[in-house]
Amino acid sequence: MKHYDIIVIGTGGGTKLVTPPSKLGYKVAAIEKESLGGTCLNRGCIPSKMLLYPAEIMTLAARSEKFQIRFPEKPQVDFKTLIERISKTVDDDSASILPAYEKNPNIDYFAGTARFLSNDTISVNGETLKADRIFIAAGARPAIPDIPGLDSVPFMTSREALRRTELPRSMIVIGGGFIALELGFAYSAFGTDVTFLVRDRMLKHEDKEITDEFERIFTQSHNVLLRSKIQKIEYSENMFFADVIADGKTVRLEAEALLVATGVRANTDLLGLENTEIQTDERGYIRVNEYLETSVPNVYALGDVIGRYFYRHSVNFEGEFLFRTLYREKKRVPIEYPPVPHAVFTHPQVAKVGKTEEELILENVDYISVKNPYSASATGMARLSDSGFIKLLAEKKTGRVLGAHAIGDEASNVIHLFILLMTMNGTVDDLLRMIYIHPALPEIARNAARKAKELLQTN
Ligand SMILES: Cc1cc2nc3c(=O)[nH]c(=O)nc-3n(C[C@H](O)[C@H](O)[C@H](O)COP(=O)(O)OP(=O)(O)OC[C@H]3O[C@@H](n4cnc5c(N)ncnc54)[C@H](O)[C@@H]3O)c2cc1C
Numbered sequence: 001m002k003h004y005d006i007i008v009i010g011t012g013g014g015t016k017l018v019t020p021p022s023k024l025g026y027k028v029a030a031i032e033k034e035s036l037g038g039t040c041l042n043r044g045c046i047p048s049k050m051l052l053y054p055a056e057i058m059t060l061a062a063r064s065e066k067f068q069i070r071f072p073e074k075p076q077v078d079f080k081t082l083i084e085r086i087s088k089t090v091d092d093d094s095a096s097i098l099p100a101y102e103k104n105p106n107i108d109y110f111a112g113t114a115r116f117l118s119n120d121t122i123s124v125n126g127e128t129l130k131a132d133r134i135f136i137a138a139g140a141r142p143a144i145p146d147i148p149g150l151d152s153v154p155f156m157t158s159r160e161a162l163r164r165t166e167l168p169r170s171m172i173v174i175g176g177g178f179i180a181l182e183l184g185f186a187y188s189a190f191g192t193d194v195t196f197l198v199r200d201r202m203l204k205h206e207d208k209e210i211t212d213e214f215e216r217i218f219t220q221s222h223n224v225l226l227r228s229k230i231q232k233i234e235y236s237e238n239m240f241f242a243d244v245i246a247d248g249k250t251v252r253l254e255a256e257a258l259l260v261a262t263g264v265r266a267n268t269d270l271l272g273l274e275n276t277e278i279q280t281d282e283r284g285y286i287r288v289n290e291y292l293e294t295s296v297p298n299v300y301a302l303g304d305v306i307g308r309y310f311y312r313h314s315v316n317f318e319g320e321f322l323f324r325t326l327y328r329e330k331k332r333v334p335i336e337y338p339p340v341p342h343a344v345f346t347h348p349q350v351a352k353v354g355k356t357e358e359e360l361i362l363e364n365v366d367y368i369s370v371k372n373p374y375s376a377s378a379t380g381m382a383r384l385s386d387s388g389f390i391k392l393l394a395e396k397k398t399g400r401v402l403g404a405h406a407i408g409d410e411a412s413n414v415i416h417l418f419i420l421l422m423t424m425n426g427t428v429d430d431l432l433r434m435i436y437i438h439p440a441l442p443e444i445a446r447n448a449a450r451k452a453k454e455l456l457q458t459n
Contacts, residue, residue, distance in 0.1 A: 002108075004029045007122055007131040009114045009271070011097070012038020013303040013312065014137030016319025021327050022106035029131065030107060031114040031124050033270075036097040039139055039304075040312040041090055047162045048182055050086040052345045055189035059347045062189075066384055077190045079167040087163060114138075115272035119296045123272075133298045135322065136278075136286060137315065138271060140264035140304035145174070153235035155258040158183060168192050168257035172242055174230065176202040178344040180261035181218070185346040187259075188222060195223040195253055197230060197244055199262075203344060207356035207405045209371070209391060214407060217348055217387050225251075233258070266305050283307060290334035292322060309340050338423040343412035348388050351415035354403035354422050357393055366396040368455045372448035374408045378439030383409060390414065392428070392448045399427040399456050404445075414441050428452045 005026040008014045015037075018030045035042045054077065061075045101109045112125040122129045142157035144150065156164065161183050169192065173184035176198030188194040196202070202224065203214050218224065228246035235241070240258040244251050266284045273280065279287045279295040285307030292300045300322060303315030314337075321335050341353035360367045370392050374385035388408020394401050404418035421430060431449035436442055 001121075001128045001130060002029070004108070004129060004131040005133070007031065007114075007129055007134045008137060009122070009135070010038060010137035010139055010267075010303070010305075011036045012040055012137060012139055013315025013319045014038070014135060015097075016316060016323055017135045017137070018107060019100070019104070020323045022104055024327055026106065026327065028107050029110060029129055030101065031110045031112065031122070033111075033113040035091070035094045036101075036109075037090075037094040038137075039141075042094055043159045043162055045312050046093075047086045047090050048158070048179075048186075049345060050089065051082070051162065051186045052182055054082060055186035056347060058189040077167070079190055080165040083163065083165045113270055115270070116276045116278070117272065119276045119278075119299070133300065133326070136271065136294070136299065136301040136305055137303045137319070138267040138305045140266050140310070142261065143263045143265040144260060145262045147174075147230050147233055149233040149235075150260070153233055153240060153258065155233075155240070155260050157259070158261055161187075161259050161261075164257075168255070170194070170255035171257040171259060172197060172240060172253055172255040173259045173261065175259075175261035175263070176200065176204065176226075177261065177263060178203070178342075178346075180259070181344060181346050183259060183261060185218075185222070187257075189347075192257070193223075193255075195225065195255065197228050197242065197246075197253075198224060198226050199228065201226060203350060206350060206352060207391060207403070208358055210350055210352070210405045210407050213387065213389065214348065214350055217407075218346070264304065264310065266307060268305060281307065291332060292318060292335055309337075311340070311342055314340050339419065341415055341419045343415065345412060348408050349406075349411035351406045351411040352404070353415055353419045354401070355393060356403060356405070357391075360393060360402060365402065367393050367402060368396050368452060368459065369393050370448055370451040370455060372444055372451060374444055377441075377444045377447055379441050379443065382439070385409070390444050390448045392418075392445075392452050394428050394452050394456065396456065396459055399429055399452075401426055401428065401431070408444075410441055414445060417442050417445050428456060 006028045008017050008030050011032040018028050022028045101107045110124045114122050114124045117123050158179050171187055171192050171194045173180050173196045184194045184196055203211050225246040228244050231243040233242050239254050242253045268280050268284050277296050281287050286301040286305050288301050288306050294301050302318040304310050325333050339354045343351040371389045374380040374388040391405040393403035401422055406414050428449050436446045
């Protein structure tokens with residue numbers, strides 16, 4: 001039996017509790033069953049964004065004629081080399097973690113699956129470990145929906161779609177969330193004929209006006225079957241077939257590839273939690289309180305496995321919070337999240353921070369809502385923007401900004417103005433106090449703030 005100060009299960013956001021405490025002298029056991037670095041590095045944020053940037057270039061190239069630019073030939077992607085470059089970059093990055101762990105006398109790395117034997121004992125590769133504190137950062141993996149025939153066909157999840165070196169001529173994407181849309185958009189930009197099968201709406205958790213605008217723009221250049229029900233999936237002679245009911249009609253689709261991206265499920269089933277008193281919720285995520293403590297003393301959980309937020313930036317925040325409070329400040333304080341933003345890196349991009357209008361209505365908040373289109377700005381003119389906007393929601397009485405939503409070029413960057421503002425509890429007046437660079441994209445935010453100010457004055 002080996003005893004450590006800290007055991008960390010999972011090396012995505014969990015790494016925030018490996019190296020930093022080890023530098024303070026704590027003995028840490030890091031356990032990982034796959035490549036070091038977790039989902040984001042190996043099969044999530046990083047490879048997908050490395051794929052999406054070239055996809056954005058292809059999209060802009062396809063629209064270049066409206067800027068009087070003509071390519072002698074249609075741009076083509078060398079998909080195999082692109083995927084190989086992406087895979088090598090992330091594999092090298094992941095491989096660079098182990099030497100750093102091996103050099104560190106305070107870190108023991110266990111390559112294997114951790115299972116709880118009891119509340120405070122873990123088994124990995126036949127070894128038994130105990131620790132003063134255990135951090136579970138075991139993440140989540142793609143959830144596979146219950147569709148007749150799906151379990152007997154060789155479909156891809158995001159994991160395989162990011163490693164596939166051959167560009168299929170056609171692809172069916174099942175799902176309407178950000179992973180389905182980002183990957184489907186990328187393949188489509190490179191030339192695959194993609195059909196999206198969406199059970200309900202695309203990006204349905206966004207502010208409704210964003211969902212509406214996204215569907216309006218995205219469906220102009222993509223095949224999308226909204227509110228569709230898949231009856232069955234078949235596979236024969238290297239082709240996938242999907243029988244789908246959409247708009248009251250049954251259609252049979254066929255494609256060379258099938259991507260399933262309908263959400264994730266927690267990796268709690270692998271942890272031997274049945275041997276402990278650690279509780280999970282009805283969806284299988286680990287229950288934690290405001291201290292990120294599980295129902296067992298000295299066992300904490302963070303990241304996707306707690307089902308609160310599903311972003312690398314949020315698990316990083318949680319990991320840094322635990323390290324700071326438990327090991328630097330050595331006090332037990334509740335976690336207070338600033339507004340947690342997110343973005344969807346499709347074309348158009350979508351980004352959000354704070355509340356949606358629908359949430360404000362449900363919460364009976366007295367608010368104002370304004371929208372400013374990209375086209376009503378100098379940079380919008382230069383970009384010939386004919387869609388996209390920033391939406392600003394503010395408290396009527398105080399002008400405090402409660403939510404901001406962007407859809408359009410570089411929305412994931414533009415939103416940062418509001419992330420800072422909301423983190424500092426800022427108001428519409430604060431947005432109007434600063435000088436904006438003319439004619440940069442954030443002027444769209446300022447123009448929205450001007451509209452909001454007018455509305456606040458007249459109300
Ligand atoms: C295609 C895709 C694109 C994404 N894009 C973005 C994005 O742009 N921005 C963003 O913020 N987020 C994005 N995400 C989400 C992001 O990757 C996750 O929210 C984040 O990685 C969660 O971190 P985590 O530490 O909770 O879990 P993970 O990063 O999943 O790490 C958990 C680790 O624990 C290991 N593990 C699990 N069980 C055990 C066990 N019993 N023993 C040992 N090891 C175990 C797993 O192998 C894994 O490495 C994306 C995800 C996908 C799939």
